[in-house]
Amino acid sequence: MTRDILLGVDVGTSDSKVLVTTRDGQEVTSVATPTRWRTHAGALTDTEPQTLVDDVVALLRRAVEAGADALGPVRVAGIAVTGMAEAGVLLDGPTRGARPLHPVIAWFDPRGEDEVRRLPEELVTRFQGTTGLPLSPLATIAKLAWMRVQGTDLAGCRWLNVPEYLVHRLGGQMATEMSLLARTGLLDQDTERLWPVALDALGATADLLPPAARAGVCWGVAGGDDVPAELHGAALTVAGHDHPVAAVGCGVVGPEEVFDSFGTAEALVRTVSTPLARDARERLAQANINSVHHVLEGRRLLLAGTKAGLLMRRTLQLLGAAEPAARARLDEAAVAADSIPRPDGVRVTGADNSDGALRVVVDADGVDPTALWLATLAHGVDEAGLALARMESEVGPASGATVAGGWTRMQSVRRAKERSLPDVRFSDRTQAGAFGAAMFAAFAAEQSERGVRVPDDATAGRGGVPLDLPGPSQQYAAVFTRGAHRTAAPWRRSPYESREDRPVRHRHHRRDIRHRRHGPAQHPQAHVRRGRHRRCDARGADGDQGGHRPVAEPERLRLPARPDLRRAGAGRAARPAGGSSFGVLVAAEPSDRGTFNGEPRTHRDPALNAEWVRRQGGHAVKFLVQLRADRRPGAGEPDISAEVLEVVREVVEDCRAAGIPSVIENLIYPLAGEQPRRRSSVPTGSSKRPSPSTSCVPT
Structure with missing residues (x-):
């Protein structure tokens, strides 16, 4: 008997992953491959669009083979792609045969920093309150401004974010997903339409982006000469930005919940049930907190980050505890010694999201490795607490928190999080983003079977306008x-x-x-x-x-x-x-x-x-x-x-x-x-x- 499977794809900065599940969400197997970037002049990072496509298609093929090894004959019912925001592909037109004009510039690449400073004063003044984002090189608008300075006329071009481009290349229609669109710096959060001031500053028209579709809507079915036959007929969808998708994958789906993705980069995702006012968005953006769309319909999210995980990794390296056995001994000693919340005689700084440099000040004798580790933990907790307190000042207290990520395997980290977050739960799901994407794949497969899909490119309507799906x-x-x-x-x-x-x-x-x-x-x-x-x-x-x-x-x-x-x-x-x-x-x-x-x-x-x-x-x-x-x-x-x-x-x-x-x-x-x-x-x-x-x- 042939079994239906779902493929949840997570295109990350370090690697790309595909998780195979059954249609009711039982995990079967997963495969992964490193994301291939090129580095220029020691600071610039990009990759070719075709490289991304080739790697993801090969990964999907491996996933189907692994699923068949585990289950026997399988049929791919749905594929959903989540991944990095801000990065994408600029095409020379809005049709299926359009060609990329530039490489995929990594979301963290500094290109556009100078161009952002030269944007019109009206845009700079209103940007944070209108878009809910800090004005920085991270937003897509900065990358587009850089491309324009390089001589690219954006009029008549089409922008697709990375997950949207991959779905399009698999056979899906051109569309933009709301949580990814919200991170471009081109969306007016009040009108939920493309912001004319931003388009004018770029010399672009509303056709720069395709119509907007919600995560999970069926964007078409897989097919075409470049798509492996074993994927043909699968419902396609974009799951959206990886952070809220990972939150969904860990079961954080209700309003007023916090998801703490605690890896090398810590992401704090606060779900809210209603849009924020312009002045609240501006205050949060000034504190480097994004106020944008969630991947679930009817939800918004606040997103902040810290470099706590990076500082913890560097502290372990400094203490010679980077290897598992030494790390376990330090963890055990920290749990045993942690009778007070903060050790005396040692202070650590650098976990602010704009920093990342480990600075240690020791002003007393008797500071041992355990004390330094506890001080690093305490500082990271403080930085996360500041971000969550700023969110709370605008939207009220959170009802609970879920923490996931590699650092939660350490007992001392769990204890620190328990003390600082409300009603803490810990998730052991190792592929949270890919699992969340699989949920959207399940929904898309059901929609496809009912004949509910994103309309053809030619009839979909103007750029950025949400489709009623x-x-x-x-x-x-x-x-x-x-x-x-x-x-x-x-x-x-x-x-x-x-x-x-x-x-x-x-x-x-x-x-x-x-x-x-x-x-x-x-x-x-x-x-x-x-x-x-x-x-x-x-x-x-x-x-x-x-x-x-x-x-x-x-x-x-x-x-x-x-x-x-x-x-x-x-x-x-x-x-x-x-x-x-x-x-x-x-x-x-x-x-x-x-x-x-x-x-x-x-x-x-x-x-x-x-x-x-x-x-x-x-x-x-x-x-x-x-x-x-x-x-x-x-x-x-x-x-x-x-x-x-x-x-x-x-x-x-x-x-x-x-x-x-x-x-x-x-x-x-x-x-x-x-x-x-x-x-x-x-x-x-x-x-x-x-x-x-x-x-x-x-x-």
């Missing part, structure tokens, strides 16, 4: 990237949890299952508590079949009642198949629920509904909440208790409509001024059972 929703991305059918769970709690809270691996029905021994599941995957089927009695407390008791009575929890909070109603559900009175209970609460002033909040992911539980093989929905029935909101505060009850009503109604039971688990938490009380011991021989809930007492 929707991309994948937050719910679609969440189901794909956090679904139950994974070769490895992407979420991992901190290693500094207590032993009883550590995730435990189990094998059950050939499926990986993770759970915590106490408390909520750490990601919304189907799981079984305590490593076995958890029995769920299909009868209610009064003996009626499928009775729902979603919220415990306040008197049972030893809490005063809130008369304005009503219990959710009861419902009926059918017994599990076969008439049995027990079945599999599947957790459906989101992994990241957010907080308010340290108090837990509750919300529901609509994608993780009763039908989703059924598809995992479950017979009942388990949903965890945290409710204090005696909590009364202060002036201007959200009514967290009412929020819980509203979510519970939604869960109960959804389960009632689907005909399966729901179990609402309430975890009590201390309010301000209270401390948790341990479960009281029960004397030997007593028939009295301890309360299942933790009670809280005032201090």
Whole structure:
């Protein structure tokens, strides 16, 4: 039997990767090759467009062969390309046979620095507030200005960003994806059209860019004499800028979340749900924070960076700890010695994103390698904290953070991130960008099968104008990237949890299952508590079949009642198949629920509904909440208790409509001024059972 596969392509600065997955997101295999650059005069970096195409096509062919080795006969259903922004290809016209006029200039290449300073005063003054970008040689407009000075007339030319050019060469239509377009410096964030002032400054017309399409929309199907036959017929799409695509690949799809991609270059991606005002964009750009489009529809993002990873690498080299064994010894010593947040007698600087030079000041005796390493970590955390604080000043606090990247393999790094970020999770996904691209490939394949595609070049419309074709929703991305059918769970709690809270691996029905021994599941995957089927009695407390008791009575929890909070109603559900009175209970609460002033909040992911539980093989929905029935909101505060009850009503109604039971688990938490009380011991021989809930007492 022929299996469908998806190919997620990530064209990076150092290397290009292709990840092979099944259509439901199970990772199969991956291949990679170095990105070939040329260096001129020690500072200028570029490559030929055909070199990029040849390398990616060869990589795709290898990926299909590797997928067939693992699965047997395969058919490529979809291909999505993510990668670097700002870099691209200038063509001599808007037609399929157009020829490149210049090499692909690397995004970090300094060409255009002088030309940026000579742009018209009106553009320079309004640039940051209009585009949401700092005015620098990084933006595409600087590279285009340099090409113009070299004698290229931009009128009649066509610009495609690197992922867009590769998709076009594979057989897709010419289009520009919104997150890549937003990084050119040519997009007016308020009108979502090309900025006339920028086009005039370049001597270009609106045809410089093709129509805009959202990530995941089908841009056509693979084909042509230069495309390998094994790729023909695959749906093609551009996934967008690599940083937000990697965030999606790690399951960061909701609003107000932070994704910290912590490699040699640290990228801080903050998702926001609404566009920012011009003055807010300008303030952020002045702090070197980008305010641009996300790859998910209806989302914007704030993007900042630090050189913390670079400084950490140089510190390890300075200490002779670059090799794995020496690095592990230093890491162990740092964890053991880290009783204070910042060592005395040593200071490190240089992690600002415009810097990168390691500077160490030692003004006391007794500074050892461990102290220097901890000082480097502390400085990197401070720089990231400054960027996130600037973001927070404009858009409010983040609900949680996910950290990924090679540095998270060190325990001391994880501890530092835990202390500095809200509600931290760590992702072990090694190919986050390529996996995020695979999600967009899955969506494009579905759209292609429905006949929904980007129209032909000739009928698509004018440059930069968005096409009315929707991309994948937050719910679609969440189901794909956090679904139950994974070769490895992407979420991992901190290693500094207590032993009883550590995730435990189990094998059950050939499926990986993770759970915590106490408390909520750490990601919304189907799981079984305590490593076995958890029995769920299909009868209610009064003996009626499928009775729902979603919220415990306040008197049972030893809490005063809130008369304005009503219990959710009861419902009926059918017994599990076969008439049995027990079945599999599947957790459906989101992994990241957010907080308010340290108090837990509750919300529901609509994608993780009763039908989703059924598809995992479950017979009942388990949903965890945290409710204090005696909590009364202060002036201007959200009514967290009412929020819980509203979510519970939604869960109960959804389960009632689907005909399966729901179990609402309430975890009590201390309010301000209270401390948790341990479960009281029960004397030997007593028939009295301890309360299942933790009670809280005032201090």
